[in-house]
Amino acid sequence: MTKAIRIHANGGPEVMVWEDVPTPEPGPGEALIKHEAIGLNFIDVYFRTGLYKAPGMPLIIGQEGAGTVLAVGGAVTNLAPGDRIAYAGPLGGYATERVIAADRLVRLPDGIDFQTGAAMMLQGMTAQYLLRRTYDVKPGDTIVVHAAAGGVGLIMCQWAKHLGATVIGVVSNEEKAEMALANGAAHAIVGHSKLAAEVKRITGGAMVPVVYDSVGKDTFGASMDCLAPLGLMVSYGNASGPVPPLDIGILGAKGSLFLTRPTLATYTAKRADLEHVTADLFDVVGSGAVKIQVNQTFSLKDAALAHEALEGRKTTGSTVLLP
Template identity: 75%
Template sequence: MTKAIRIHATGGPEVLQWEQLPTPQPGPNEVLIHHEAVGLNYIDVYFRTGLYKAPLPCTIGMEGAGTVLAVGDDVHDFIPGERVAYAGGPLGAYATERVIAADRLVKLPSDIDFTTAAAMMLQGITAHFLLHRTFKVQRGQTILLHAAAGGVGLIMCQWARALGVNVIAVVSTAQKAALARDNGATHTIIGHATLAAEVKKLTGGAMVPVVYDSVGKDTFNASLDCLTPLGLMVSFGNASGAVPPMDIASLATKGSLFLTRPTFATYAAARADLAASAAALFDIVGTGQVKIQVNQTFPLRDAAAAHAALEARRTTGSTVLLP
């Protein structure tokens, strides 16, 4: 039997239920894995609350690391006993065992442990495509990054520093500002009430070519005001709620701005892209230029407490659930 966190209705953390289910068996092109660690991400909250839709009941979670238990027909790249990790779904990670398509898995290097892997796959690959593909940052540029003390934020701060890019990190507390600076941020701003004015001062009036905003509703308009003409607004999350409908003409009046809403699912849809991003992530972590900070762990059965801490902004870095 497999134990899993399931939801039968959307709502607060209390809807997360610890249940026992039959262990699934792999079909063609599928792999059965035993989880050693499961990643916690804000997208899990979106599915739990119903902001993102999923058939109910379901097991949420999109990232994990563990050991191959069995493989289905036509699986040739993995064998039982191998160490693997994945991110990006489909849903089902909050479980002791799960089945997943073989083309969604990557093999773990021997120097990366399961807890680190579960903390880094979704957030690290997200950081990779944001910095290298959504907007290809260039040495000497200055970029603006919200939620810089979170899991994706700390990886982006370090990776940007390795690329010679200056980061203006936006955080909610002085403690988080210090953490962002320790991880490579050049400047920090606490809160967003006077964001554009502070960015203008820090950049000598030049503003920034790109803003990475995972906060959503509360910061969206302030973020737009921080961009140079022809700048790119990257809205990649909704921690404060979904961005409300906007008048597209405001992009013109603010300097012919560009706006994108990237998702992991799109950027990692092709097996080749997933593998390339994972390889780049393993490489930068292997060099020590990016360190994955697992600052909180919870037993998987206590996922509700982990969600409550994440939503209350009581977490920094990455959080991992341990089956």
């Protein structure tokens, strides 16, 4: 038997139950892994509440982790028992052991510990595709990053600065503003009530070519108002709730804007893309250009407390669950 957090119905943090589950056997193309650390992400909340539809109940949520390969199934040639690995993607992470498709696992470099590995995969790969593919950030660009003191935000601030961009970070309080500024943001704006006016002041009226918005409903309109003509609105999260249906005529009225709702799953669906994204991520972390900050840890059995802290905006940087 292994231990896992399972949910039997959608709801608040209280629906997560710590219980025994059978230890799975790896089938063809799969690996059995022992978790050393598990990443906490807002997408876990979306599956718990039902905002994102679960494949079935009971459900083990969690899409990110790091650990050791215990066994592999048939036709697995890229991994062996004892390998240190990390991943982000398939559901099933809130467990001490799990089976996962071997082609979703990547070897964790020796210089990166398990907690860092678990904290960096989903958030770091998200930052990579947002900054390098959704919009290819170039030296001299000025960009707006919402939730700049969050897990993805802190990575994006550092990485974008490393790429030569000027980051305007948007945060919810002064403490988080200081954190964003200490991690690469050139400017930090508290709240979004005057966001467009502040961006106009900072840019001398030019506005910005891209806004990265993981907050959703509460900030979507303010974010679009920050864009220069032909700018790109990147809505990649729903921390405040889903964005309401949109009259696409607004995009034309505000300057022939572009709008995208990207997901990590699409950008890493092909093995070659996954390897490229993780190689880029491991490179910037290994060089020290981007530091992964694990600012909170919880026992896996206390996942409900971790969710309460995350939803209450009481966390900064990354949070990991320890089996």
